[in-house]
Structures are given as structure tokens and as C-alpha cells.
Amino acid sequence: MNYTAIILIPLIPLAVFLVLGLFNRKIGPGVSGLVGVGGMLVSTLLSFYTAFEYFMVLGKVSGAYPTLVESTVWMNFTETLRIDMGVLIDPISVMMLIVVSTISLMVHIYSRGYMKGDEGYTKFFSFLSLFTFSMYGLVLATNLFQIYIFWELVGVSSYLLIGYYYTKESAVAAAKKAFIVTRFADLGFLIGILLIGYYTGTYDFETLNNPEGATLTHWAPASFMGLSVLTWGLILIFIGGAGKSAMFPLHIWLPDAMEGPTPVSALIHAATMVVAGVFLVARLFPMYFFVEEGFALQIVAFVGAFSALFAAVIAxxxxxxxxxxxxxxxxxxxxxxxxxxxxGYEGSQGLGYMSSMFHLFTHAMFKALLFLCAGSVIHAVHSNYLKDMGQLRKYMPITHLSFLVAALAIAGIPPFAGFWSKDEILVAVYQQNTFLYVVGIFVAGLTALYIFRIYFGIFWGKDNTYEHRPAESPASMTVPLIVLAVLSATVGFIPFSEFISPDRAGFDAHIDIPMAITAVAVALIGIGIAWMLYKKESGLATRLTDRLGVLYTWAHRKFYMDEVYLFVTKNILFKGIAAGAAWADRKIVDGTMNLIGNSTVLFSKKIKGMQSGRVQDYAMAFVSGTVILALLFIYLWTS
Structure with a gap:
């Protein structure tokens, strides 16, 4: 492997960030856009070269896909416990290089048109490059602490991009909300890292993920509340992943994060940053699977299923x-x-792992496309709301067709990308848990319904009288749409199971025809309902929502999760815990310091007369002291 090329992949966007950030007032918008896109293009080419070399050359020579690590010691604690900095190359890290590079390049190109005329144009591209560098560092990390460092850099980047419109109060609030919620989750992540490091003696992924190594079989038998310490560590790490990937109940930051520019939504909140939590669980999958018979993995499954259903209903x-x-x-x-x-872990038993990574890959393409199409629409009508849209297919044919491709992909209609990956997920779930399969298939129907609800609302529906006639976006915005539409229609044909599996040996996966027919039928039912309710303007949808009454209201208000968090924050954290802590700080900590200070001042007032500056006073003190010492000496001598 060419490690120089691999190391250059993250270093190029870092260099772009530094150049554009330091000289943003001196570099014009035209140049900064070209620098950003040019740097991203080089990193993308190097990523594809790395993928080709790893999968097509190295994989064929070795017969399996090895884990390659190139690192140097950064901090040394014991003979085994140390923190390295370097790059780890394996199937999922190479796959993530392709995902991050492809989506980031498309977003960079798209942003040249979308952000044209913006005062902070150069600054925006520097922030994009910082985010891309952080994601590259995260997916190439060799150990838990290295991934945590870049994990937090991703958080900083998202804060900067969500709050990019810093003069807009809602954007500032959304940035703070995202940062604070993910910090709580990341505290769990950090504690989990420390627990695992302490009890296994290593942070290194290669050692931790060796199912036959001493790390997983001979660790200290410490336990807490009936679970091993390693299981608790994995659960805490999952909390960090759940915060970043917006799993219930740590999801509340994600919708508000839409306050950032739409290219940011496509880059951070659809294709790369939010999948970091999924990638983290996949990175530690052998540990999750083998430690205590996969108890932590069961939590991952049920949290994922509930989050999928909960979010689909709200959507x-x-x-x-x-x-x-x-x-x-x-x-x-x-x-x-x-x-x-x-x-599972070995061979075809790893179908769930493979399908998860496959869906991560396909989802990146069609979800980025959906967001960029949404940005194109917003750019044309200057509104985010369905009530201000309708019949836009007449004015924006490229955006319309691109959105339709993405909608068919996410709905799971063959032969589009989402069909292949979602079908594999449903098969994997059906083999293990019938209840979770029912949840998954129901969510598939809801997905088709909500995505075609907005498709018909935007491009069909009512014929709005637009103040300004909508027009198709410029080529800088439509070219990425076309590229992503092609990818959303074709990447499902990649034989993913040959490249990605938990044991890195690969296996043959086949479409389960009965399962596929069931999933497609459910999706078509969802599309059919959306067709009846939203294709043409009618009162049917309104009458339906009125009949649902309180159920619709609760879903529309996001099941009042924001209100619950505000209540807990204000009445428990602020008025309870924080108020008590503030009293203790004010009365005890500050009071003790004030008492020491006041006592010192009072004591100094009492004794300051001893330094009056008068010679006779000093002579009297000297003589008196001498007499007292003499008398004391005589008394001690005679006794």
C-alpha cells in the first residue's frame, strides 16, 4: 500500500482549511472556491486509488482483506497501554474514504453555486475543508483515543457550520443545541474508552478486535450490576455513537441543525458525520459480538429499531x-x-454487518442527493415549506428527475440503490427476530409514504402563484445532482458482500425473492397512499389529519421531546442540581475564601501598629523582648 498517498488524503483538506482560514480576507471568492474544490478533487482521486489498490490488488494477492496499520507512538503509559497516531486500512475504512470523498466533492462543487454572493464565501469553504479533514481522521484512526480526538473535531466543525449564519438567532441556538447534546453523549464515550483501556490494557483497534486474542478472553473479571465492565464500556461507547448518529433519545439536535446552509445539511447530517456512530459500532463489532454474548449488541438493535420507527412517524x-x-x-x-x-460474525452470518455498511454506502448517495435537490428547490422559491411549493417539475426538470431517483432509492424500489441494501437488512433481521422484522417492514412503508409526500408536494400538488418565476439551478448545482442521481441508481449493483464482512473474508449474498417482493409491495402501498393524498390538491389529507386528532398533533410536535428536555433542564438541572451547586459555590466555596480574606485583613489591622515607623517604639520592643528572654533563661536555668 502507498501510505504516502493515504496520509495525503486528510492532509490536503487540512492545508486548504489553514490557507483559506488564515488568508480569507485576501483570497477572493472565485479563487477560494477553486482551491476548495481542487483540494477535494485530489483527495478524492487518492481515495479511489487507495480503494482500487486495496480491494483489487492487495485483496487478490492475499486472498482476504487484511488490516494494515502504519502508526507512531504519541503517548506511552505502560508497556502495552499507549496512544498511537497513524492510519488503519481495512475494508470499512476504505469504504468510508470513498463515501466521505465522493459526497464532500459533490458538496464543494454544489456550494460554488449555492453560496455565490455570500459574504463569508471563503470562510465557508475553509469550514467545509476542516470538517472533511476531521472525518478522514476519524475513519482512519488506529485506536480509541485517536478516533475520539477526531470525533470531537467533527463536533467542532458541525458547530461552526450549523451556526454559520451567526447573525440568525435560530442558527446560533441550533449550533449550541447540537454541541451540548453531543457533548453529553461524548462524556459517555470518553468514560467507555477509559474503562476499556484500563481493563484491557490497550486502546488499539487491531488488538481489541482480535476475537482469539487475550484482550477478550482473559480480561479482569470485574462487574457492575450483573454486567461485566467491558459490557458497560461498550454501552457507554454506544451512547457516544447514538449521540452523533441521532438515535433516540439523543436525536433532538438533528432537526434543528437544518438551520445551517443546505450543503452543510447534505454533508454533515445526511452522508458523513451522522454515520460516524454507525461506523464506530462497526469498528468495534468483534468486541460487541463476543463480549458477554453480545448483550451490548442487543441494545444497539432495539435502540436502532425504535429510532427508525419513531423518526419515520414524525417525518x-x-x-x-x-x-x-x-x-x-x-x-x-x-x-x-x-x-x-x-x-453474526462468520461468513454469511455477518449479513447484518454487511447490509448495515452497504446501506450506509447507498444512503450516502441518495440522501445527499435529496438534500442537494431540496437546496435547489429552496434556492428557487426562497422557502423551506411545502405550502410555498407545487408544480415545480415544470420549472426545474433536472432537480425534479434527480429528486425522483433519490425518492425511489430511499423507498426501496428496484433497481435503485436503496432496494438492494434495505432488502439485505430486512433479510438479516428476519433471520434473528420476527418482531424487529415487522418493525423494519412497517418503517419501509412509512419511508415510501413520507418521501413521496414531499415529492408530490414539491413537484406536483397545487399550482402556486410564485412572486418570481422559479428557474432551474446553475450548472455548478445541477451537475452534482446528475452525478449523485447516477450513483443512486447504480451503486446497488456493487457485490458488496465480497468486500465487506465482519471476518473480512467476504461471502456470497443473494436476493431473497419472497422478502424482496414483500418489501417492494409495502413500499408501493406507501407510494400509492401518497399519490392519493398529495399528488393533486384536495382536502383528503386535511380530513385525514383531522380524524387522527391528538395522534397527529403529538407526531407533529415531535412527541414533545423538546419540551421534555426543556422541563428536565430548567426544573431539574437548573432549579435543582445547578441551584444547589450554585448555593454551595456561593456560600461554602466563596464563603470560605471570603472568610480567609476577611480574617487576614482583620488580623493585619490588629498588628499593623507594630510597624509604626517610630524608633522609640522599636527600642521599647527590643528592650522588652530582651528582658523577657533573659528572665525566661534564668527561670529555666534555676529550675
Missing amino acids: LTQTDIKRVLAYSTMSQLGYMMLALGVS
């Missing part, structure tokens, strides 16, 4: 098209977690 009721897509992302990430949670 049906939202009127902001970007928020619909945000909840859609949460639902699809739930699918990925569910698939990981039911997966």
Missing part, C-alpha cells in the same frame, strides 16, 4: 422539507444500527 407530519429529510436520516440510521445489532 410524516413535518412541513419543512429539510426537517422531513432530517428525520428520514435518523430513521435510516436506525436501520443501520438495527442491522448491526442482529448480525
Whole structure:
């Protein structure tokens, strides 16, 4: 492997970030856009070269896909416990290089048109490059602490991009919300890292993931509340992943994050950052599977299934098209977690793991396409809301066809990409848990319904009287749409199981015809319902929502999760815990310090007369002291 090329992949966007960030007032918008796109293009080419070399050359020579590590010691604690910095190359890290590179390049190209005329144009491209560098570092990390460092850099990047419109109050609030919620989750991640490092003696992924190594079979038998410490560590690490991947109940930041520019939504909240949690569980999958018979993995499965269903129901009721897509992302990430949670390890038993990574790959293409199409629509009508849209297919044919391809892909209609990966997920779940399969197939129907609800609402529906006639977006925006549409229609044909599996040996996967027919039939029912309710303007949808009454209201209000968090924050954290802590800080900590200070001042007032500056006073003190010492000496001598 060419490690120089691999190391250059993250270093190029880092260099672009530094150049554009340091000289953003001196570099014009035209140049900064070209620098950003040019740097991303080089990293993308190097990523594809790395993938070709690893899968097509190295894999054929070795007969299996090895784990390659090139690292150097950064911090040394003991003979075994140390933190390295380097790159880890294996099937899922190479796959993620392709995902991050492809989506980031398309977003960079798209942003040249979407952000044209923006005052912070150069700054925006520097932030994009910082985010891309952080994601590259995350997927190439060799150990838990290295991934944690880049995990937090991703958080910083998302904070900067979500709050990019810093003069807009809602954008600032959304950035803070995303940062704070994910910090709580990342505290769990950090504690989990420390637990695993302490009890296994290593942070190294290659050692931790060796199912036959001493790490998993001879670790200290410590336990807490009936579970081993390693299981608790894995659960805590999953909490960090759940925060980043917006799993229930740590999902509340994701819809608000749509306040950032739409290219940001496509890059961070659809294709790369939010899948970091899924990638984290996949990176540690052998540990999740082998430690205590996969107890932590069962938690992953049920949290993923509930999140998928919960988000899909909410998506049906939202009127902001970007928020619909945000909840859609949460639902699809739930699918990925569910698939990981039911997966085995060896050979075809690893179908769940493979299908999760496959869906991560295909989802990146069609979800980025959905967001960029949404940005194209918003760019044309200057609104995020369905009520301000309708019949746009007449004015925006490229955007319309691209959105339709993405909608068919996410709905799981063959031969589009989402069909292949979602079918494999449903087969894997069916083999392990019938109840979770029923949840998964129901969510598939809801997915088709909510995505075609907004498709018909945007491009069909009512014929709005637009203040300004909508027009198709410029080529800088439509070319990425076309590229992603082609990918969304074709990447499902990749024989993914030959490249990605838990044991890295690969296996043959085949379409389960009865399962596929069932899933497609459910999706077509969802599309049919959307056709009847939303293709033409009618009162049918309104009458249906009125009949649902409180159920619709609860879903529309996102089941009041924001209100629950506000209540807990204000009444328990602020008025309870924080108020008590503030009293203790004010009365005890500050009071003790004030007492020491005041006592010192009072004591100094009492004794300051001893330094009056008068010679006779000093002479009197000297003589008196001498007499007292003399008398004391005589007394001690005579006694």
C-alpha cells in the first residue's frame, strides 16, 4: 500500500482549511472556491486509488482483506497501554474514504453555486475543508483515543457550520443545541474508552478486535450490576455513537441543525458525520459480538429499531422539507444500527454487518442527493415549506428527475440503490427476530409514504402563484445532482458482500425473492397512499389529519421531546442540581475564601501598629523582648 498517498488524503483538506482560514480576507471568492474544490478533487482521486489498490490488488494477492496499520507512538503509559497516531486500512475504512470523498466533492462543487454572493464565501469553504479533514481522521484512526480526538473535531466543525449564519438567532441556538447534546453523549464515550483501556490494557483497534486474542478472553473479571465492565464500556461507547448518529433519545439536535446552509445539511447530517456512530459500532463489532454474548449488541438493535420507527412517524407530519429529510436520516440510521445489532460474525452470518455498511454506502448517495435537490428547490422559491411549493417539475426538470431517483432509492424500489441494501437488512433481521422484522417492514412503508409526500408536494400538488418565476439551478448545482442521481441508481449493483464482512473474508449474498417482493409491495402501498393524498390538491389529507386528532398533533410536535428536555433542564438541572451547586459555590466555596480574606485583613489591622515607623517604639520592643528572654533563661536555668 502507498501510505504516502493515504496520509495525503486528510492532509490536503487540512492545508486548504489553514490557507483559506488564515488568508480569507485576501483570497477572493472565485479563487477560494477553486482551491476548495481542487483540494477535494485530489483527495478524492487518492481515495479511489487507495480503494482500487486495496480491494483489487492487495485483496487478490492475499486472498482476504487484511488490516494494515502504519502508526507512531504519541503517548506511552505502560508497556502495552499507549496512544498511537497513524492510519488503519481495512475494508470499512476504505469504504468510508470513498463515501466521505465522493459526497464532500459533490458538496464543494454544489456550494460554488449555492453560496455565490455570500459574504463569508471563503470562510465557508475553509469550514467545509476542516470538517472533511476531521472525518478522514476519524475513519482512519488506529485506536480509541485517536478516533475520539477526531470525533470531537467533527463536533467542532458541525458547530461552526450549523451556526454559520451567526447573525440568525435560530442558527446560533441550533449550533449550541447540537454541541451540548453531543457533548453529553461524548462524556459517555470518553468514560467507555477509559474503562476499556484500563481493563484491557490497550486502546488499539487491531488488538481489541482480535476475537482469539487475550484482550477478550482473559480480561479482569470485574462487574457492575450483573454486567461485566467491558459490557458497560461498550454501552457507554454506544451512547457516544447514538449521540452523533441521532438515535433516540439523543436525536433532538438533528432537526434543528437544518438551520445551517443546505450543503452543510447534505454533508454533515445526511452522508458523513451522522454515520460516524454507525461506523464506530462497526469498528468495534468483534468486541460487541463476543463480549458477554453480545448483550451490548442487543441494545444497539432495539435502540436502532425504535429510532427508525419513531423518526419515520414524525417525518410524516413535518412541513419543512429539510426537517422531513432530517428525520428520514435518523430513521435510516436506525436501520443501520438495527442491522448491526442482529448480525453474526462468520461468513454469511455477518449479513447484518454487511447490509448495515452497504446501506450506509447507498444512503450516502441518495440522501445527499435529496438534500442537494431540496437546496435547489429552496434556492428557487426562497422557502423551506411545502405550502410555498407545487408544480415545480415544470420549472426545474433536472432537480425534479434527480429528486425522483433519490425518492425511489430511499423507498426501496428496484433497481435503485436503496432496494438492494434495505432488502439485505430486512433479510438479516428476519433471520434473528420476527418482531424487529415487522418493525423494519412497517418503517419501509412509512419511508415510501413520507418521501413521496414531499415529492408530490414539491413537484406536483397545487399550482402556486410564485412572486418570481422559479428557474432551474446553475450548472455548478445541477451537475452534482446528475452525478449523485447516477450513483443512486447504480451503486446497488456493487457485490458488496465480497468486500465487506465482519471476518473480512467476504461471502456470497443473494436476493431473497419472497422478502424482496414483500418489501417492494409495502413500499408501493406507501407510494400509492401518497399519490392519493398529495399528488393533486384536495382536502383528503386535511380530513385525514383531522380524524387522527391528538395522534397527529403529538407526531407533529415531535412527541414533545423538546419540551421534555426543556422541563428536565430548567426544573431539574437548573432549579435543582445547578441551584444547589450554585448555593454551595456561593456560600461554602466563596464563603470560605471570603472568610480567609476577611480574617487576614482583620488580623493585619490588629498588628499593623507594630510597624509604626517610630524608633522609640522599636527600642521599647527590643528592650522588652530582651528582658523577657533573659528572665525566661534564668527561670529555666534555676529550675
